[in-house]
Amino acid sequence: MRRFNRWLWLIPVPLAFGFELLLGSGWFLLLGNVVAVAVALPVLIRHQQGRVRAAGLWMSVCGLLVALGLVAIAHTISLTVLWLSLVTLAMLARSASGRVPTALIVILAVANALVPGLMPDGLIYALASAVLIVAAISIGLMLRFTDRSLLERQATAAEAERRRIATELHDLIAHEVTGIVVLAQAAARSDNADLTSTALHKIEESGTRALEEIRRLVADGDADRPARAPVAESAQALRDRVEDYGEQAEISIETTTDVDRRIWPVLDRVLVETLTNVRRHAGPDAPVRVTVATPAEAAGAVVMVVRNGPGTGGLGAGSGTGLSSLRTRVSHLGGTIEAGRDAGGGWSVRTELPSARDGGKGTQ
Template sequence: MRRLLTRLWLIPVPLTFALELFIGSGWSPILGNVIAVAVGVPILVRAQSRPGRSAPLEWAVLGLLGGLALAAVAATMSLTSLWLSLVALAMLARTSSSRMNIASIVVLAVANIVCPLVMADGATFALMVFALVIAAIAIGLMLRSNDRTLVERQATAAEAERRRIATELHDLIAHEVTGIVVLAQAAGRSDNADLRSTALTKIEDSGTRALEEIRRLVSDARSESRSDTRTDDSPVTASTTASGPDFQPASRTPIATGPQSLRDRIAAFGESATITIEAPTEVAAPVWPVLDRVLVESLTNVRRHAGADVPVTVTVTTEPADLISPESTGNRTGSDGPGALMMTVANGPGAGGIGAGSGTGLSSLRVRVGHLGGRIEAGPEPGGGWSVITRLPLDPRSDHRQGENR
């Protein structure tokens, strides 16, 4: 149906040809019409099917100029050649990319305007043709602009999809790989055969989960699935103790829905991490999953950058809402909101972990936190170590309504 609509410009061609045969314009205009239709129509149809290839249109212009010239010899107008010329001008304006294309537009436009001048009272017809030529070129330029907009939208969508996939790869696969590396290091430094066997088993399990996530991600991309939020943020954390690798895959831990979920996350991380929570129970549901995402990323970065046995302290407290930056909350100020939840993840100095990261995780966290009107700060501690401080409104929806009322 869509292709049929794009071919509607072909309907006037037989009608104008039949009209000129009926009124008896003479052999010269009829021959010109035959040349214009025989040369122009196939090329115009082909050019419309492949709008990116405008070179054949130059041959159509030559055929249309021949038809117009034969009509001018008979001191009359050729409606068929005029109509096909308008279609060609629109297509050229849409796809022109070289000087030859622009020259073809100018020559064909001038030829259509000049031909009526050979007729009696041709100035009036020339003025009408001039308006039609301008309209055809304008339509072509409009279609050209629409084509560019479509290309830009496709490029933007492709870039957004690449970023989404990169974020999911980091959020899911990077944590599994971190756990694999930590386990491999622990197994390589130990002479205990049982420890090595346990580590290899857990490495296999973690690798299997990572492979499953990659397959799922590829499957989602093929089916053009666009989910804004994830229900399975499956990170993995690992710690290595003197007795062996205490590896608890966080992908087995459900996403946080309250304070106890954060405590379970810390318990799975290892004995070197402690958590203190002083938060009210009336916290909006979207807040806990974001805090969980920040906590998992922070703990994984501790293992990656500081080492396996570095002490980690996590505190969750309540503070006034005005401590959240105005830039991240829609320029809202004051402390009349429901308050804010602050989570601090701090670790001491360590001997070093498995290597440096890319910064993708922290950038992704800032986006997640910013969507709820919060902010996140990360940086070194004065006495050594690192801290990540996250502030989120207790009720982001309430804060958003207050910002709109103001």
């Protein structure tokens, strides 16, 4: 239907030509219509198909000017020539950029306003033509702004999708890749065959998960696609993360018994990214302490603090993408996240999220 609407401007052409042919308005008018249809119409069609640029419409303008000259000799008005002129003006206004298309608009508009004025009592016809000319140019400008807005929306959508994919790649795959590098380093430095075998097995598992995530990202999007892993629904998910990290990490959770369940997936993602950064920057042997609580000074909020001490060194500096994406996730729930060095030479990340529900204190 949309494609059909793009060609509706063609319908008046045979109707106007046939109407004037039946009226028998003279050979000059007929010849002017033939010139307009033979020269201007093919150019307009090719422009509509995208084969001719705006500057290429000069052929249509020249044909219409010749046709207008023949119409002026006939001392009448040609609906066919007028309609094709209006279509040409609209197309020029829609895609014109530069002096040549602008000059073509001015020349064609002035010619269509002057020719009716040559008729007896032609002032009224000239004013009517001027109104139609202004309307055609306005429609062309409106379509131009619509095209530009559409391109901007497409560019914005493409950029948003690129950022979404980049965030997913960082959140889901950077964790696995960091673990692979650390395990590979441990295996290379160890003479224990059992430790090396265990490290290689875990590297294989992490590599398989990373490949699955990459395949999922490049596959066609599906809103109903199941999640990569079970979504964190309670404090137990945080305990599991810390337990998987290793013996050098410990966690303490003291929160209200009725915490809004929406905050657990966000805290889980913050914890994953923070532990990955500890392993990347401080090293896998750096001690980590995680506390989750509802302190009195932050009434109605859940605060998670991840502190790590100095280690033997990790893989080097990061890009800052992870912290930026975490701030976005946390801010969606009205929370804040702060990161900085500790007095003991380590690093701490403090995340505060408002809890929508309050309850009595307890330990989970």
